[in-house]
Amino acid sequence: MCGIGGVKLAESGLIGEQLVQMMTALRHRGTDSTGFALYGPWQADRLIVRLRVEGRERLPATLKQVEAALCETGGALVSPPTWDGAEQASDAFVRLEVIRTVDVERLTAAWIALGGIEVHSFGHSLEIIKDVGDAQTVAARHNLRSFVGTHGLGHCRLATESEVDVAHGHPFWARPFPDVAIVHNGQITNYFKSRRLLQQRGYQFSSENDSELISVFIADRMKQGQGFEEALRYSISALDGVFTYLLSTPAGIGMAKDRLAIKPMIAAQTKAVVVMATEEQAIRQVLREEIDTTSYGQGEVVIWAR
Template sequence: MCGIVGIISSKRAPLGRYMIKMLASLQHRGEDSAGVAMYWDKKYAKRDEFIIRMLTKDVIGSAGKISTAIANSGGNIRKIRLHPIEGYSFDRYVVKISEENLESLSEEVRNTRVSEVLSIGRWMEIVKDTGWVKNLDSKFNVSDWVSTHGIGHVRFSTESEVDLLHAHPFQSFGYPDMAVVENGQITNYYKVRRKLEKRGHKFYTENDAELIVHYVADLLEEGNSLEEALSKSVYDLDGPFTYIISTATEVGVVRDKLGLRPGVIL
């Protein structure tokens, strides 16, 4: 049992405020973690620069290891904003790097054993926190964010761990600016995952939402439209589920064939 929300506007608007209000109204559906993926106005972004959010252990030498990892993947750090939280730092980097090197960057950072990449996007930024929605807002000031669209999640964990790595939203690092939040369960998870892994997709958790975002990314890379990919997911993914997906320009919602996890569009 989780709560998921999505919102989109025809222009930049104070959507962070509405996102927090919507998530707070669904707080009863999950108190383990909360997270949002929000999108900035595309005209302010540069094609070769990416906003990267990393969760880093508060240990001596971690910053140097991350800088080396970014350089090893062909990246050039342009800006850093540190954001310390209990025992960790949820830091925001702006990195100049080619898109084909993003997965390599994620792997290089992971291999440092002091940090994990949680978000990569030209226009998208993901923030997460364990606990209540109000904690997320107080740490990241989401209510003040002005954006064009976004998705959010409150989590009640039924299977995987309760930490920031397993909190929603999820994304596929090889396909930036796309994120997923989900409520439900994919019962043919391992069957679909094995197929995607054979096609080169890398998994960092056993969370269903991560499977969905890789699945959709794979179809988009084959030339499908978002609508086509979402339609196929209804037949390829089994179980009771509803998910919301966002890209740089669109927000979509999908529910399972039986409608066991309802979704409301206003």
């Protein structure tokens, strides 16, 4: 039932605004949470980190703990932390810039061990912003409309199997791989077996959501030497269930559909932009002129490369 979508621009532009409008058009598919994976300018000398901190009244003390854990794991801040301006909220969303040589998995584990901290993303260009509520609510709190970048993903969620909270909202980051994110509509039925196999390879998970599993699965396949398209195709036979997902990297956006093709995905493109979504009305928020659309079927894989 969830709604997913993505945008890839030929030149940098207001992808935040475009994705907010797309997810607003898919609001009827779920308003439990809404999230975005946004790719801004590449920062070669640093990693951008997005965190959620519970207990806003303790934010100064928590940030000291966050920086201490960063230093203990061999990292350092590149610039002072910033956070959202919702002063009456019970939580805070923090943006950090850290040195690029930091051990991402070790640092992620150290921050989570502090308690009350969710690590939403690491990336040289990726920033994941997600929160409870619909697209307009999330956009207002997180100043999404002004975000400039090359491509990104959006997700509006109707919780069916997991809690209604920020942690289980999409997109998911492929921990511990920087700059890899996923949005997903469907269900993986061999989730527990697949998770155990990845854990045996040393991977840790931040949730029990099957979408996070897919992102780590694909990133691991690429780490082992498979290309982007090859890894997506492999997932169709390796993962059981009904699913359509969009997975993004700095190189672009990929889509894979299971062999039953129950979960819809359509796309349209011009020279300036490629837009893909669960429903055409979301695409129309970006491409309002008369367009031809493509609907994808059983076991299809598509790569929209930058």
